[in-house]
Amino acid sequence: MNKSLNEKLIDLINDIAENVFLVQFVISTIGLVINVPHLLILLHNSMRTSSTNSIMIGVAICDSITLSQNVYDRVQGYWFYGSPNSCMNQNNYWHMYSLLIGDFLQTVFERASFWLGAFLALIRLVIMKKAGTTLKISEPLYGYLLILFLVCLSFAHSLYFNRGYSMAQWDTWKPEETCTGYPANYSEPAVTRDFAGNEILILKRYLMINGVSRILVSVFYPVLTIMLIFVIRKSTKSKALDSRNYEERHRTCRLILVMSIFYVIASAPAGFLEYVALFVT
Template sequence: MSPPYSATDFDEYTKSSQSVLLNIGNYLSELSDNFIQFQLFFACIGFVVNIFHLTVLTRKSMRTSSINVIMIGISICDLCNMVFMIKYDIVMFSENECSPPKTYTNEIFNLWISAAEDTTRRLITWFGFLLASLRFFIVKNSLKPKYHHFSKPLFATKVMISMTIISVIMSVFYYGRGCFKVVDEWAPPKHCDGFPLNFTTPVYEVVIENMALSEDSPALKTLSIVDGLLKLIASCTLPIFTYLLMIEHRNAKNSKLQFSTRSRSSRSDHTTKLVILMTITFIISESPFGIIYFVEGIVLNSPGIVHLTTDLIDLFGIFLAINSITSCLICLVVSSQYRRAVEKLIGMKKKNSNSRSSRVNVTSCAVIGKSEMKI
């Protein structure tokens, strides 16, 4: 359960504004708590689907283009986020007022889990932006040989590694600012069973001793605003690249690029359609987060608003789980290369080959029969 809101969370606002914000906050808190069971359900499905999706994408036949490599990165981030989401939801279900506070080791572990989640959440937005922008650039310059290296897996790998390093540095800076110290002693309520007499355990909280790295410091405010702005820009430009991709796709289809074979052109069309559909799902699932993270970066000194944004992030988390499932479905429907990899993975190719050879034999027999009749 999320902690309840209080008037002290909104000290900087007037009484009437506090009342409105309290009602909104408590409603969002109750709504996000009710959504946890649905979120856990979709997260479990997303975990299984993404294991299968990642297994297909990492096959040798799929690691042939920069777009597929980016999709591997997105799938890895989705899989990590499903694990984090399942862990968070299970903890939320299992904890109650008789649950003791976490030990020092657990607090350290959870802190770095949060840092990893922050890193992968940021990377999903960045990789989605990279997917759409790179595909647009490739289609736009498909007849210029000097730009062909942008479609190679190595190029995407280098860009993604650079993005990952930047994202890790940002998360480490934010989550590595303080240290855990004992701030209180916890004793179980009288109605809780299973504890020794006079049992107490320390309560740990992150304490930031260096004021230059506190929530109100210019360095942290700048980092938070830049982080939120990057997420917002990436989310807001996705519709633009989707529109531009659709235009380029239509132009390429009308012109029937004379330097490409029909099969290659068809393969390129399928890749562009795949990116367009995936970008649309990213717009639906990621745009709210871009706005929320940007607002969160601006209002760091308002605990109530930060609490509100946290509840909104929890509430929209279900869309992340659903989006992680749709990526695999889109690939299955649109990409013939993906379907062939799936068939080969589950052993359907051999059956298809046998059926084709049987058809060839039947056809051959029919031809021989007709020849004999003519003789």
């Protein structure tokens, strides 16, 4: 009886995982299609005039890389390597190595994107509060330097954990006799990720820092957003604005609020789960 229930539970979990897999693929594909033209617009010379626009370019680039990796991973895992195939080495070197590089790039640019969003709100807030004065942080170069700094910092953090991985052969793969296109007695190595060193200790440190990073973003971003919305609303009341500028600033408030909600949804649960993982690894 218990065995039957366990098998049903496993089947249910596999069905849910497969549906989530497809949903993530669809959402990532749509996000990538929308993000690419957005990035192309931001890259126009007329748009590269302020640090906030520079940071938005950085966010768009980071998101494009993250979404591309998500799409690639889902395509590989679902259509090419999702089901057993005796005529294909599903643990070949280049496939496993591409997954390792993809995971590394995804963590680097996803983390950088979160922090760029938070700094975008912070810089926008400072510029709005100092309206009428020219600030150094409003120059495009400042935005590019901030992008470089955060990407390098995120790169170093991801490298701290991923540098321990290497590809190690664990078996030798041979095609079945029914497989065509292979020479006689053909074989190739089947590899897997191998971690050199104390993986548990390094993983715990990595997860702790990553969890703190996500939680800080999920706390700072809403606070900065609320402060920025108050400043924008105050500016609409204290200055004589035409209806077009008035409506534009209110649209900005709504956009910032929506971004804040999605940033919290994306970062807070993952940060919490990474802290939970510290106690089970």
